[in-house]
Amino acid sequence: MRRSVHPPGRRLSLVLLLLVAACGPVAIGSGEHGGTGGGSASSGGPASPAPAAPAAPAKSHNKAPTSSVGSASPVPAPTPTGGTADTAATDPPNPVWGTPVLADSFNGTALDTRRWVVYDSPQVKLMPRSPANVAVSAGALRLTGWIDSAGRDVSGGVASRINLQYGRWEARVRAERGSGYSAVVLLWPQSENWPTDGEIDIVEVPDPQRQVGGNFLHLGSDNRQIENKVHADFTQWHTVGVEWLPNQLTYYLDGQVVWTVTRPTSSRERNMIPSKPMHMTLQHDRGCFQLIPCRDAQTPPTVSMYVDWIKVYRAPSTLL
Secondary structure, eight states: OBOOOOOHHHHHHHHHHHHHHHHSSSOOOSSBBOOOOOBOOOTTSOOBOOOSSOOOOOOOOOSSOOOOTTTEEEOOOOOOOOOOOSOGGGSOOBTTTBSOSEEEOOOSSSOOTTTEEEOOBTTOSSSOBOGGGEEEETTEEEEEEEEOTTSOEEBOEEEESBOBSSEEEEEEEEEOOOTTEEEEEEEEETTOOTTTTOEEEEEEEOOTTSOEEEEEEEETTTTEEEEEEEEOOTTSOEEEEEEEETTEEEEEETTEEEEEEEOOSSTTSOOOOOOSOEEEEEEEEEOSBTTBOOOOTTOOSOEEEEEEEEEEEEOOGGGO
16 A cells, blocks of 8 residues: 555545445555655656656555456465675676666665655544654664554555656665564655556555465556465565566566466456556554454554665567
């Protein structure tokens, strides 16, 4: 799900939308996604930074997903691998995708707000998030859920300012155990027209033990959803990714394909490949809503999601 950085009127509209969706056929699920509109960047042009203070809606998610309509193919999950050096910004170009338009290793002591928008909506009922729950230290971004001084169960999230139509997105992540939160890496539409323009969930990990995650895909005004489960120990570092092209989505775990969704060849099958520009969001979604269980007696006082690095690539013309 997504974030909220709305002016008061939009916040109210968002909450109403989420409440209606949660009770009706269009479900608003594992968190209200946080993201922000940025300058659009189509497949051929330069990526544009977002305005200084863009508004962002909430994400949706996950009612019980529909079946995969014959266009999605799960692949056995790979054996988990260990960590890697924190060198995203200095790694050599990818042989297929070239040089990233954005690479962040989260070094230093603060988030670079020229690259990211921090969610600021601790007062909303669903998926509250606060800048206080976002920190950078020891070469990682940390998004933490806790009960704040006002007694609110809040967490954190950030959204990239770069929107692309087609490309490759990667993130190296891990999450602490604890019921009540879900580690999420996703792509959210620049248009904010959710669910019509889609949502690409690279990974969501609502499992309190962090042993099962999921890839999700949403598209259409009726919020059609399909999913693929991924089994891995997400308390350890893993690299998750997606390659989004006009005719195919390919999801990765530690460099291995775990799911593909292709454009159908028959007009009788529904196409699930989005076509509008999107941006990456990193969210530690608070639970007690749909797929994410509530806090319980075993939940530690703080539960964190960590991001070691991210990379974002524009799709080269040779792949389009």
